[in-house]
Amino acid sequence: MIDLLIEKIKKTENPAVAGLDPVIEMIPAYIKKQMFEIYGKTPEAAGAMFTEFNKAIIDAIYDLVPAVKPQIAMYECFGLAGLASYIDTVEYAKQKGLIVIGDIKRGDIASTAEAYSAHLGGSIIEGESYDIWKEDAITINPYFGTDGIAPFVDRCKKHDKGVFVLIRTSNKSSCELQDIIAEGQPLYLHVAALVKKWGGDLIGEQGYSRIGAVVGATHKEQGIALRKQLPQTFFLVPGYGAQGGIGADLKGYFDKDGLGSIVNSSRGIIAAWQKDKELAADPDLGPEFAEASRKAVIAMRRDLQFAMEG
Amino acid sequence: MIDLLIEKIKKTENPAVAGLDPVIEMIPAYIKKQMFEIYGKTPEAAGAMFTEFNKAIIDAIYDLVPAVKPQIAMYECFGLAGLASYIDTVEYAKQKGLIVIGDIKRGDIASTAEAYSAHLGGSIIEGESYDIWKEDAITINPYFGTDGIAPFVDRCKKHDKGVFVLIRTSNKSSCELQDIIAEGQPLYLHVAALVKKWGGDLIGEQGYSRIGAVVGATHKEQGIALRKQLPQTFFLVPGYGAQGGIGADLKGYFDKDGLGSIVNSSRGIIAAWQKDKELAADPDLGPEFAEASRKAVIAMRRDLQFAMEG
Numbered sequence: 137m138i139d140l141l142i143e144k145i146k147k148t149e150n151p152a153v154a155g156l157d158p159v160i161e162m163i164p165a166y167i168k169k170q171m172f173e174i175y176g177k178t179p180e181a182a183g184a185m186f187t188e189f190n191k192a193i194i195d196a197i198y199d200l201v202p203a204v205k206p207q208i209a210m211y212e213c214f215g216l217a218g219l220a221s222y223i224d225t226v227e228y229a230k231q232k233g234l235i236v237i238g239d240i241k242r243g244d245i246a247s248t249a250e251a252y253s254a255h256l257g258g259s260i261i262e263g264e265s266y267d268i269w270k271e272d273a274i275t276i277n278p279y280f281g282t283d284g285i286a287p288f289v290d291r292c293k294k295h296d297k298g299v300f301v302l303i304r305t306s307n308k309s310s311c312e313l314q315d316i317i318a319e320g321q322p323l324y325l326h327v328a329a330l331v332k333k334w335g336g337d338l339i340g341e342q343g344y345s346r347i348g349a350v351v352g353a354t355h356k357e358q359g360i361a362l363r364k365q366l367p368q369t370f371f372l373v374p375g376y377g378a379q380g381g382i383g384a385d386l387k388g389y390f391d392k393d394g395l396g397s398i399v400n401s402s403r404g405i406i407a408a409w410q411k412d413k414e415l416a417a418d419p420d421l422g423p424e425f426a427e428a429s430r431k432a433v434i435a436m437r438r439d440l441q442f443a444m445e446g
Numbered sequence: 447m448i449d450l451l452i453e454k455i456k457k458t459e460n461p462a463v464a465g466l467d468p469v470i471e472m473i474p475a476y477i478k479k480q481m482f483e484i485y486g487k488t489p490e491a492a493g494a495m496f497t498e499f500n501k502a503i504i505d506a507i508y509d510l511v512p513a514v515k516p517q518i519a520m521y522e523c524f525g526l527a528g529l530a531s532y533i534d535t536v537e538y539a540k541q542k543g544l545i546v547i548g549d550i551k552r553g554d555i556a557s558t559a560e561a562y563s564a565h566l567g568g569s570i571i572e573g574e575s576y577d578i579w580k581e582d583a584i585t586i587n588p589y590f591g592t593d594g595i596a597p598f599v600d601r602c603k604k605h606d607k608g609v610f611v612l613i614r615t616s617n618k619s620s621c622e623l624q625d626i627i628a629e630g631q632p633l634y635l636h637v638a639a640l641v642k643k644w645g646g647d648l649i650g651e652q653g654y655s656r657i658g659a660v661v662g663a664t665h666k667e668q669g670i671a672l673r674k675q676l677p678q679t680f681f682l683v684p685g686y687g688a689q690g691g692i693g694a695d696l697k698g699y700f701d702k703d704g705l706g707s708i709v710n711s712s713r714g715i716i717a718a719w720q721k722d723k724e725l726a727a728d729p730d731l732g733p734e735f736a737e738a739s740r741k742a743v744i745a746m747r748r749d750l751q752f753a754m755e756g
Contacts, residue, residue, distance in 0.1 A: 157558075160571065177574040209554060213564035214571075215533070215578030216526050223525070243683075245617040248467075254523035261470065264487040268525030277553060279589050279612060281619030302589060307555040309591030316636060318628035324624055326476055374555075427736060433591075444491060 137272050137298040138348070138370060139340040141235050142395060150437040151390070151444065153237065153372070154197055154429070155402025156225055157207040158186045162407040164425045183217035186210075190225045193406055194232055196426035200433045203235035203272075205372075205400050226270050227285030234271045237372065241302065243277030243284055250287040257295035273298030275350055275372070278327050282334070289334055291395035292346040298370075300349055303362065306352030306375025324358070326364075332366055335375035344370045344396070351389070353381025353399065362398060371397040376436075377404030394444035401436055408432035412418045447582050447608040448658070448680060449650040451545050452705060461700070461754065463547065463682070464507055464509030464739070465712025466518040466535055468496045472717040474735045493527035496520075500535045503716055504542055506736035510743045513545040513582075515682075515710050518657040536580050541592040544623070545582045547682065551612065553587030553594055560597040567605035583608030585660055585682065587638050592644070599644055608680075609657055611641045616662030616685025622673035634668070635675075642676055654680045654706070663691025663709065670698030673706060681707040686746075687714030693749035704754035711746055712742065 145151050160168070163185045171188070177369050194204065203327035206229075211222035226236045242252040255274050258267035276288055276299050288299050304324045314324040328349070336348030352357050353375035363371070373389060375381045376399045389397040404417055408428035409415045415428055455461050470478070473495045475498055481498070485491035485692045504514065516539075532620050536546045552562040553754035556640055565584050568577035598609050614634045624634040638659070645657030655678050661669050663685035673681070683699060686709045699707040718738035719725045725738055 172572070177572045179569070179571065179576055179578060182569075182571055207554075207558055207561075207679045209552070209561035210556045213561040215576075216529060219526055219529065240640075241554055241587075242519070242551070244517075245615060248517055248519045251517075251519035251523040259489070259492075259523045261489065261492055262482070262487045266489055266525075268489060277551075277587050277589055279587055279620075279623060280615055280617055281622035281624075283617050283619040305555060305590055307590055307593050309593040310589075312591035312640065313589060313633070313636065316628040316633065318626040318633065323623070323626065323628065323633065326623065330622065 137235070137296050138344050138346045140368070141202060141206060141298070141398070142342045142344065143373070144235060145146050145182065145395065145398070146280050148200055148202050149441065150201055150433070151398045151440055152433060152436045153205050153398045153400040154193065154201050154216045154433065155205045155207060155239070155400045156190050156193070156404045156406060157210045157402040158189050158406065161212060162307050162410065163189050164344055164421050171381075179214040179217040182214045183211070183221035186218070186221040187224045191228055192325045192423050192426040194229055194234070195428045196430040197405070197433045198229075198232040198234055200430065200437065201234070203237055204229045204400060205237040205239050207234060207239040208400070217405070223269065230270065236270070237300065238269065238271035238274040241275045241277050243280055245280060246283045246287060249280070249284045253287040256288065256291035256297040256299075271299060273348070275300045275302065277302055278330065282330065285334055287425045289338070289347060292338055293301060297346065300350050300372040301327070301347065303327045303331060303349045304355055304358055306381070308347070310352070328366055339368055342395070344368055348372055350374065353385055354384045363389055363391070367391070373397050377401040383443040386440065386443040390444045399440055402430075404436065405429050405432045441442045447545070447602075447606050448654050449652050450658045451512060451608070451680070451708070452652045452654065454545060455705065455708065458510055458512050460511055460743075461708045461750055462511050462743060463513045463515050463708045463710045464503065464511050464715045464743065464747045465515045465517060465549070465710045466500050466503070466716060467500050467520045467712040468634065468716065469520060470495070472713075472720065473499050474719065474731050489524040489527040492524045493521070493531035494724045496528070496531040497534045500540055502733050502736040503739045504539050504544070506740040507715070507743045508542040509540075509738065510747065512542070513538045513547055513708060515547040516548050517549040517712070525727055533579065540580065546580070547610065548579065548581035548584040551585050551587050551589055555590060555594045556597060559590070559594045559641065563597040563601045566598065566601035566607040569578075583610060583658070585610045587612055594641065595644055598620050599648070599657060602648055607656065610660050610682040611637070611644070611657065613637045613641060614658045614661050614665055614668055616664045616691070620662070638672055638676055641679060645679060649678055652705070654678055658682060660684065661697055669696070673699055673701070677701070680742055683709045687711040690710065693753040696750065696753040700754045707748055711742075714746065715739050715742045
């Protein structure tokens with residue numbers, strides 16, 4: 137998985153990941169109208185409009201990005217109909233050749249983590265295998281320590297999947313626990329040491345492990361220091377764009393070959409049409425709304441290439 | 447929610463919570479056979495058998511326990527069919543008058559936590575409200591700090607719901623991060639201080655907050671110390687039974703009135719029939735398997751009453 141991700145980054149010359157985190161307010165009127173007409177104002181309508189919206193965006197950008205990252209919460213809040221859209225989105229993105237990182241941030245004790253690890257390779261029912269969720273990689277929470285992570289690591293090994301463990305998140309209050317000084321260094325560095333250990337046996341051909349880390353764009357010095365401390369850990373970097381990070385902040389998140397990080401943008405890519413005056417004002421706007429997402433990806437690639445070149 | 451929980455504990459004279467965490471291996475043969483015949487060896491069969499199994503157990507114990515705690519991972523691993531069973535289980539338990547604690551351990555940045563908070567009171571679609579998940583309370587992960595918790599706290603206030611924030615989990619490796627010494631005290635005490643702060647505005651009539659905490663049964667001294675430090679925080683205590691905790695360990699987890707904690711047992715209650723030689727050997731075993739769960743709850747209540755009396 138990690139070697140394939142790197143191959144795709146090289147091919148697209150782009151470390152940008154599109155965060156497929158729809159909310160109803162971002163859906164163009166023509167899709168909303170269609171789905172409300174079919175399903176009424178129901179969770180089924182929300183799910184159907186998210187699928188339609190995501191497909192249009194994927195169609196517009198699949199040749200430009202290595203991966204997409206749907207945030208499961210945006211779907212889970214609409215129950216089974218929402219989660220059906222999550223699954224359809226994962227499948228469609230994979231058909232288009234994209235790597236799919238499920239942003240699910242699960243974490244629990246070992247027996248429960250084993251159940252959650254069905255996201256990475258599926259479940260077995262009396263000898264029959266079902267891969268239902270189908271993500272290539274997921275995000276996970278480290279608070280339980282090694283035994284809560286082991287089932288995911290096993291799946292990464294067995295099914296060539298990946299995980300990104302939260303080290304340093306992009307939100308403001310992340311400092312409350314993650315920056316607290318423990319035994320001479322901030323907590324997130326203790327997590328970093330564990331991530332390094334967990335990933336030690338799963339290094340791919342390009343020198344990076346299937347066990348990656350989440351390192352926010354909003355903590356520049358920390359990100360740069362982590363890059364040096366974890367030379368074999370691939371970073372998933374949230375917080376770019378709407379959360380405030382820019383490409384110039386990310387110099388040092390990449391290695392000398394311009395690898396080592398993928399950078400997520402959600403609203404900045406998928407809601408780009410709402411910032412385009414012409415598209416936003418068009419009463420007859422159709423699927424061409426997604427052209428704004430394509431432009432946003434191209435602009436983001438340019439911004440990040442500057443950072444990748446170091 | 448918290449006052450109702452306390453009322454139910456007093457009425458049942460029982461702080462035991464039944465963890466509805468089914469796996470296929472615990473399902474009696476008559477249910478498995480029925481569902482495999484209808485659905486084949488599919489996720490739909492797994493979901494249907496979990497619902498049937500849970501309903502039989504709820505029927506057998508609903509008058510004896512204040513609450514149940516389904517672990518969503520056990521359902522999520524079977525995709526939408528599994529999650530349909532989770533939702534059906536929550537609904538059925540509520541119909542029987544039980545409080546339902548969804549063990550979902552979600553946690554993320556604010557905008558995402560807002561989406562997850564649909565578990566506590568539902569989602570709105572163009573002015574129409576849908577309460578899909580219907581839990582009375584959920585478990586959440588503190589790693590993101592205050593801004594990731596705030597959306598859940600708002601829902602607790604608005605809809606009289608509850609959360610239990612992970613402070614000290616019951617698994618072995620929990621020590622790796624939770625016990626690390628930061629600024630003179632272990633990390634979990636920093637989390638405890640945050641939990642106290644988050645819950646300060648939501649104290650119910652009985653003196654306990656809607657913002658509770660997860661405190662494992664397997665760390666006895668820590669549990670007792672936390673009880674003293676957090677006199678207004680209700681504890682959800684995992685790790686009893688199959689994970690090694692016993693009632694005698696839990697003296698000190700309760701206040702002088704025998705309140706302040708609910709204690710979860712999953713396998714010990716729901717898989718009790720497999721430890722009953724007669725039931726386990728019966729080739730014609732039917733719904734009476736759940737009588738073993740009833741006996742297990744009664745034995746657990748006796749064991750915990752000893753601890754509650756202090």
